[in-house]
Amino acid sequence: MTENIIQEHNQREKDVIDFLTTASEEINYSISKQPNGDPLLPHRARLSLIFTLIDILGLYWDKYCGLNNTQSIYFKNWVSFFCLTQENAVYDKNKFIKQFNCEDFYKLRCSILHFYGIPRTSEGIQYILLPDFNIIQKMNFKSTPEAFVDVLSSSIKAEHRIVQIELFKQLVWTGSISMINKMKQYLKAQPQQHIDGIKRIHEEVKDRGVSKINMEEGNISK
Numbered sequence: 001m002t003e004n005i006i007q008e009h010n011q012r013e014k015d016v017i018d019f020l021t022t023a024s025e026e027i028n029y030s031i032s033k034q035p036n037g038d039p040l041l042p043h044r045a046r047l048s049l050i051f052t053l054i055d056i057l058g059l060y061w062d063k064y065c066g067l068n069n070t071q072s073i074y075f076k077n078w079v080s081f082f083c084l085t086q087e088n089a090v091y092d093k094n095k096f097i098k099q100f101n102c103e104d105f106y107k108l109r110c111s112i113l114h115f116y117g118i119p120r121t122s123e124g125i126q127y128i129l130l131p132d133f134n135i136i137q138k139m140n141f142k143s144t145p146e147a148f149v150d151v152l153s154s155s156i157k158a159e160h161r162i163v164q165i166e167l168f169k170q171l172v173w174t175g176s177i178s179m180i181n182k183m184k185q186y187l188k189a190q191p192q193q194h195i196d197g198i199k200r201i202h203e204e205v206k207d208r209g210v211s212k213i214n215m216e217e218g219n220i221s222k
Contacts, residue, residue, distance in 0.1 A: 009195050009198065009199075012198050012199060012202040013198045015202060015205070016060075016198050016201045016202055016205065017180060017183075019205055020057070020060065020176070020179070020180060021180070023053065023056055023057075024053060024057070024173065024176040024177075027049050027050070027052065027053045028053075028169065028173050030046075030049055031046040031049050031050060031165070031169050039165070043165050044112060044116055044118075046165050046169070047108075047112050047163070047165060047168065048112050048113055048116075050165075050168050050169055050172050051105075051108070051109040051112060051113055052113070053172055053176070054075055054078060054079060054105070054109070054172060055071070055075060055109075057078055057082075057175070057176055057179055058071075058074040058075045058077065058078035058079075059071075059074055059204070060201045060204065060205075061074070061077075061078050061081075061082075061179055062074035062077070062078075063197070063200040063201050063204045064183065064197035064198070064200060064201050065197065066193075066196065066197065066200065072106055075102075075105075075106055075109065076102035076103070076105070076106050077102075078175070078179075079102045079105045079106075079175075080102045082175035082176075082178045082179050082182075083105075083171050083172060083174075083175040084097075084100065084101065084102060084105075087178065088171060088174050088175055088178065089174060090167065090170045090171040090174050091171060094167060096162050096164055096167060097167055097171055099161050099162070100161060104127075104161060107119055108127060108163065118163065127161045127163050183197070183198075
């Protein structure tokens with residue numbers, strides 16, 4: 001490769017990594033907690049942002065891999081590959097997350113984004129939105145999240161799926177880091193595929209109007 005081609009790739013790669021990192025950090029911040037432990041946003045709004053981030057990362061991973069899957073497929077692929085895997089420490093260590101599969105995630109995503117609701121599936125599975133544990137503690141429940149679920153055992157049954165916002169946030173945040181690290185691994189193992197993948201993401205970002213606004217100069221750059 002000529003020096004110009006290398007420089008162009010390096011700039012595209014920087015733009016792509018910066019964008020993916022910024023998107024992840026901004027959404028992660030938006031669903032974080034205040035200094036007193038209370039969330040900045042209501043639970044369903046936070047869950048909406050979590051699924052929005054998966055939509056973003058899933059699309060760009062699909063483009064990176066040279067695929068052209070539908071939204072539902074690339075969403076579920078990303079969740080399976082980066083979240084519901086033993087390589088994701090949050091998934092590996094938490095029994096509540098292991099109740100879910102990628103279909104569960106997608107059904108939740110569609111319900112919360114389209115109807116701002118939590119669904120009951122055709123298989124009779126009921127999703128229950130559990131508050132963050134710090135809120136449970138403020139209800140004078142002095143124990144662990146697992147013990148809290150045990151207390152509710154009379155109403156929480158095997159067909160229920162417990163949606164804990166903080167766990168979902170940590171799971172997806174860890175997945176986003178894994179995605180960027182995986183791209184770096186491909187740079188070493190499959191450099192040409194990596195270069196092509198970065199170029200596809202870069203083109204997709206431009207096509208979808210992702211811009212940086214320089215407020216001081218009043219310019220918009222893509």
